[in-house]
Amino acid sequence: MKEKFGSLPNGIEASLFTIQGGGLKAVISDYGATLVSLYVPDRAGNLADVVLGYDTVEGYAQGSVYLGATVGRSANRIAGSQFQLGGKTFRLNANEGDNNLHSGPDYYHNRLWTVEEVDERHIRLGLDSPDGDQGFPGNAHISVTFAIDAQTATLRVLFDGLCDQDTIFNMTNHSYFNLAGHDHPQRAMEQTLMIPAEAFCPADAASIPTGEVRQVAGTPMDFRAPKPIGQDLHVEYEPLKLQGGYDHNFCAGGAVLKDPVSGRTLTLTSNCPGIQFYSGNFLDAMGKGGLHYGKHSAVALEPQFYPDSIHHADWIQPVTRAGEAYHGEICYQFSV
Ligand code: GLA
Numbered sequence: 001m002k003e004k005f006g007s008l009p010n011g012i013e014a015s016l017f018t019i020q021g022g023g024l025k026a027v028i029s030d031y032g033a034t035l036v037s038l039y040v041p042d043r044a045g046n047l048a049d050v051v052l053g054y055d056t057v058e059g060y061a062q063g064s065v066y067l068g069a070t071v072g073r074s075a076n077r078i079a080g081s082q083f084q085l086g087g088k089t090f091r092l093n094a095n096e097g098d099n100n101l102h103s104g105p106d107y108y109h110n111r112l113w114t115v116e117e118v119d120e121r122h123i124r125l126g127l128d129s130p131d132g133d134q135g136f137p138g139n140a141h142i143s144v145t146f147a148i149d150a151q152t153a154t155l156r157v158l159f160d161g162l163c164d165q166d167t168i169f170n171m172t173n174h175s176y177f178n179l180a181g182h183d184h185p186q187r188a189m190e191q192t193l194m195i196p197a198e199a200f201c202p203a204d205a206a207s208i209p210t211g212e213v214r215q216v217a218g219t220p221m222d223f224r225a226p227k228p229i230g231q232d233l234h235v236e237y238e239p240l241k242l243q244g245g246y247d248h249n250f251c252a253g254g255a256v257l258k259d260p261v262s263g264r265t266l267t268l269t270s271n272c273p274g275i276q277f278y279s280g281n282f283l284d285a286m287g288k289g290g291l292h293y294g295k296h297s298a299v300a301l302e303p304q305f306y307p308d309s310i311h312h313a314d315w316i317q318p319v320t321r322a323g324e325a326y327h328g329e330i331c332y333q334f335s336v
Pocket of ligand 1: 065066076174207247276277278282300302
């Protein structure tokens with residue numbers, strides 16, 4: 001189903017597309033290849049919209065907290081806003097101090113994507129990103145597919161890229177989840193999280209990983225057994241103080257989030273080496289239904305290569321060679 005989402009002063013006319021199956025309903029915009037809403041049943045079959053979002057396309061154009069955003073070519077931070085590849089230096093735009101965050105400021109999530117395929121179960125959105133776009137090398141064609149698998153109640157997000165030069169591809173979706181419903185901000189930190197990671201990456205005050213890969217055992221970062229997110233959030237522990245809560249790369253590509261009250265459970269899997277778990281420490285946005293989304297009112301779970309991995313040769317590199325296919329995959333499976 002296609003509906004108008006509105007227009008922007010720059011002439012962009014955005015649309016909304018609804019795909020559904022297996023009890024799930026997802027609303028996606030071609031503006032930014034954005035996940036706008038995701039309706040999921042609870043134990044009694046009652047639907048709630050479990051992702052944060054805005055009511056209008058202007059909200060997405062002006063927003064600064066990446067609600068539901070498709071992020072690329074390079075998710076997360078690149079220190080010093082430059083990197084070397086094939087003996088050349090590539091300069092990006094600094095949009096967080098001296099560093100580059102989410103490839104900005106000319107974000108993929110502020111562009112109109114082309115609808116390449118759509119039916120009631122899936123939509124594929126495409127983007128041409130020319131050589132030098134955001135500072136990255138090579139002419140790239142990128143597609144993002146949102147597809148519902150009704151049998152398993154799963155929303156899959158597939159990222160495919162092809163570039164004529166060696167480049168960085170590190171795409172993710174930046175949805176914030178609150179399984180009680182986006183309109184129950186006070187319940188987000190009561191939800192339990194399990195991340196099967198033995199280690200995480202401590203970061204400096206600018207959220208750039210220091211290079212250390214630290215064991216989670218005996219620290220508040222240990223989510224190997226499910227625990228309420230709020231349980232250790234305020235423990236005196238330097239990495240939590242530096243980031244104002246959880247905002248770290250965990251060395252695992254998945255997580256399980258559960259709301260004990262509604263029973264809604266999200267099992268997230270991906271083909272990524274890491275996941276950025278962000279407890280919404282700086283969230284501040286006027287969201288859907290005129291609701292204010294404040295600090296800790298939802299969590300972002302962003303599967304990706306380790307942040308700034310391009311500067312850490314010993315980490316899995318986010319590089320795709322010229323003419324090779326890049327494929328990223330995130331599966332959000334729901335159960336009660
Ligand atoms: C971005 C990142 C999050 C977090 C916030 C901090 O949204 O994706 O992980 O670092 O910035 O504001």
